[in-house]
Amino acid sequence: MGLQTAEALILDVRDLHDRDRIVTFLTREHGKKSGVAKGARVKHSRFGGQLQPLAKVQVTWYEREGRDLVRISSVELVSTAHLLQSDLEGLLLGSYLADHLLEFAQEEEASDHLYRLLDSTLQALAAGVERDLATRYFETWVLRIAGVFPAPHVCPSCGRSFPPEGAVLPRSGETMLCLDCGGPSGFAVAPETLELLCRMGRESLPVMAGRPPAPGVLRQVEAVCTQVRRAFLQRELRSYDVIHTTLARL
Numbered sequence: 001m002g003l004q005t006a007e008a009l010i011l012d013v014r015d016l017h018d019r020d021r022i023v024t025f026l027t028r029e030h031g032k033k034s035g036v037a038k039g040a041r042v043k044h045s046r047f048g049g050q051l052q053p054l055a056k057v058q059v060t061w062y063e064r065e066g067r068d069l070v071r072i073s074s075v076e077l078v079s080t081a082h083l084l085q086s087d088l089e090g091l092l093l094g095s096y097l098a099d100h101l102l103e104f105a106q107e108e109e110a111s112d113h114l115y116r117l118l119d120s121t122l123q124a125l126a127a128g129v130e131r132d133l134a135t136r137y138f139e140t141w142v143l144r145i146a147g148v149f150p151a152p153h154v155c156p157s158c159g160r161s162f163p164p165e166g167a168v169l170p171r172s173g174e175t176m177l178c179l180d181c182g183g184p185s186g187f188a189v190a191p192e193t194l195e196l197l198c199r200m201g202r203e204s205l206p207v208m209a210g211r212p213p214a215p216g217v218l219r220q221v222e223a224v225c226t227q228v229r230r231a232f233l234q235r236e237l238r239s240y241d242v243i244h245t246t247l248a249r250l
């Protein structure tokens with residue numbers, strides 16, 4: 001309570017009335033926070049151009065007991081995610097990354113893992129790591145941190161390692177099974193996909209980018225993540241649907 005300051009990543013900025021903005025940001029220590037930036041819409045505001053989605057900032061805010069919204073007193077820009085603001089695909093990707101944390105990060109709960117994941121993904125993207133790989137890595141790890149990503153090496157039903165033929169993700173299921181336990185229906189997960197999922201568990205994004213997987217494998221990772229995320233959330237992230245409907249129109 002009282003005055004707090006922390007390094008943060010900005011997840012969302014929206015207008016509030018004619019003069020103000022509501023900013024949602026992620027900190028390592030305090031999790032996700034939403035606050036009012038008074039006068040942020042006014043010309044020559046002290047918040048200036050600093051309230052940019054996915055920018056890293058030093059933010060100071062005032063918190064009062066029993067209030068959901070904090071009051072933001074200052075924001076200093078540390079670095080911007082300008083590479084994600086220069087084209088439509090980048091903008092869509094940026095909102096997809098932020099959307100994950102708006103959904104999965106909690107308020108008043110230390111979020112060191114999620115913070116580091118988003119921070120390192122933005123750095124890798126800025127360093128030129130390919131967007132498709134970075135996105136698949138990010139969505140896999142969000143589910144891992146949430147504790148819902150299925151084990152990519154062993155069947156939880158019979159305890160045996162997955163055979164060289166791969167695994168199966170039953171329809172609407174959240175767990176990958178061996179072919180004996182999973183049966184013939186469901187989504188067949190190729191052995192290359194399982195191998196990539198294992199690599200994602202132990203390698204950093206820049207290391208993975210040095211030995212990139214085939215695009216077909218990334219499509220399978222996306223499909224597995226999509227199904228696990230939907231089963232867990234009981235719905236889809238809005239930004240994911242927006243990406244697909246928008247890019248389909250181009």
Ligand SMILES: [Zn+2]
Pocket residue numbers: 155156157158159160177178179180181182
């Ligand atoms: Zn099994």
